[in-house]
Amino acid sequence: MKRNRIPQFFIxxxxxxxxxxxxxxLDNVPGVPVMLLIVLRKGAIYALVAVSMNILNGFTGLFSLGQAGFMLLGAYTYAxxxxxxxxxxxxYQRYPNxxxxxxxxxxxxxxxxxxxxxxGVIICLIxxxxxxxxxxxxxxxxxxRLKSDYLAIATLGFAEIIRAVVQYEKLGPITNGSNLLSNFTNxxxxxxxxxxLDTVMPFVFAGVCIWVITLIINSTYGRAFKAIRDDEVAAEAMGINLANHKRMSFIISSFFAGISGAMLAMYQASVQATIFKAAMTYEILLIVVLGGIGSISGSIIAAFLFVGSSEWWLxxxxxxxxxxxxxxxxxxAIIFAAIVVSIVFLVVYRQNKAQKSRPEAVGRGRKILSLKLSGVxxxxxxxxxxxxxxxxxISPDLQVPLLRSGFRMVVxxxxxxxxxxxxxxGLMGDRELPDLFRTRHKRL
Structure with a gap:
């Protein structure tokens, strides 16, 4: 095992x-699109926070929606x-001293x-x-002590409470109330x-943190997290302390969410509590789901695809x-029609193939075409x-329909x-990138 791990580590x-x-x-060559650099910086930050959320949702099986609240705490602490x-x-213009x-x-x-x-930046991030x-x-x-949806609702409520507390006027001399915090190190x-090094540093910080998370996931603690996810009763019978390991997973995930929040503050060069809404948590959850619940590589890939699609390509x-x-x-018109036909064909073909693979779909030696409601x-x-x-x-109008402000999010x-x-x-399921290369090597 050691002979295989050492080369992989160096690779x-x-x-x-x-x-x-x-x-x-890219950071220093002139002519590089500004949007490319923005996607790289924000993608690195979102990759870290998505991986931190995956510790809970993917590896421990705890459904938490408080990530935005922990990011807010990290961002304000750093600022x-x-x-x-x-x-x-x-x-602090509104607050003397x-x-x-x-x-x-x-x-x-x-x-x-x-x-x-x-x-100093590393100390403040930590x-x-x-x-x-x-x-x-x-x-x-x-x-x-709560489970499933109840845990999600409780953590979501915590995030909203924290956002309100930070804007409390009595804390204004420290948090600046509902006003921006700016002019800090970014x-x-x-x-x-x-x-x-504007784009390099987000990659360095995010890369080191994700590496540490990978070590934790591959350690005995990480295996305990996975055991809890798969079967809590069996994990407890094996001697795993459920309460301690769940709390440990929650704290580790929140710790790295706080670091990613501080990095987001550095990227934006300002902090305001209003941006850390529930919608931010939903975006992170979407990245985790798209990449694959239980896949670190999937979260990283999905983070860059999400940021690139939402911020630049569309x-x-x-x-x-x-x-x-x-x-x-x-x-x-031809290109648009080809895209529509291709999507419809793929959906219908996929459902028809799934239906044919079921025994009940075959009757009297003939396969029956059956579509689900989504196919219809x-x-x-x-x-x-x-x-x-x-x-x-056929209309005389040359203006492309529907293209207007907000249509990007619809697409x-x-x-x-x-x-x-x-x-x-998800894109990766519960696999990692090295697993794909191992599978291909076995096939060859």
Missing amino acids: IVGAFLLLLAVVLM ILTVPVENQALV GGIGFSVTESLGRVLGQPGLLL LGGIVAGVFAYLIGLPVL FSNFHLGSLK RFLDNTTVLPNFNAKLLF ITLVVGTLLLLGDLRFL FSIIVMIVVLFFSR
């Missing part, structure tokens, strides 16, 4: 260093500790320079995670000589588009779309439904 480290080199090049002293009066009177990153940066700045972990411990004492403060759908002539209009709905919607496409083709939702339909267990 992973080498691939990660190569990735950092590519990201460093409060890193606002420079000379900027605290400007940031607001702020803590010192800055961890500023103090270490003056003494040690850039390494001191990096050390403190953000610790604050989130402490709250997770306190909340977990009563909440982890990713743009990192550089190596003349080289910018942006053109929010803009009104007028085609230059009838030929362009005809080409658009797909046929009806596809027919309506084709009729609308034909109507657009994104449809894409998510298609992915969930064809990948019921």
Whole structure:
């Protein structure tokens, strides 16, 4: 086993260093699309928070929806500790003498320079995670006795309570109330000589944290988490302390959620409680489901796909588009019709194949075509779309219909439904990337 693990470890480290080199090049080469860098930075942060959520939902079997609340705690802890002293009066305008009177990153940066700045950021990131972990411990004492939907509702309620408490006026001298916290240390403060590290640092922090999570999952504690997920009664019979391991999983997940919240604050260069709503938790949960519950690789891949689709690749759908002539209009109509027909065919074919594989679907030596309600709905919607496409083709109007502000999210939702339909267990299921290569090697 050791002979196999050592080369695999070096392969992973080498691939990660190569990735950092590519990201460093993209960060400093002129002409690189700004949206690409935004997707890479935000994708790295969302990958970490999705993996942290997977510890609970995927590996331990606990359904929690409090991730946004723990991210908020980490973000505010980091921001409060890193606002420079000379900027605290400007940031806390509504609160005289607001702020803590010192800055961890500023103090270490003056003494040690850039390494001191990096050390200060690491300390504040860890403190953000610790604050989130402490709250997770306190909340977990009563909440982890609940199961399934009740646990989800309780943790979701906690996230909303934390968001309200942070905006409480009496805490304003520390949290700045409902106002923005800004002017603190962010990713743009990192550089190596003349080289910018705005995109490299999110990858470094997220990569190290995900590596630590992987070690935990592959340890005896991680195996205990999986045993609890598979069968709590059997796990307890084997001597696993359910309460302690559930609490441990909850705290670990919250710790890394706090770090990812601090990283999100660094990415946005500002913090406000209003952005940490339940919708953020739902986005993270969607990433976990799309990537595969119980797959670290799947969460990472799905995070970048989610951020890229929602932030960049579908942006053109929010803009009104007028085609230059009838030929362009005809080409658009043909492509749109081909996409609709392909999707309808795949849905019907998949359901028909699943139906034929069942014994009850075969009668008198003949296979019966049977569609579920979703298949019928797909046929009806596809027919309506084709009729609308034909109507657009014969009309004199050259403006592409439906393309307007907000249509991007409609298309994104449809894409998510298609992915969930064809990948019921997510893109990766419960497998990791090395598992795919092992399977291919065995087949060869």
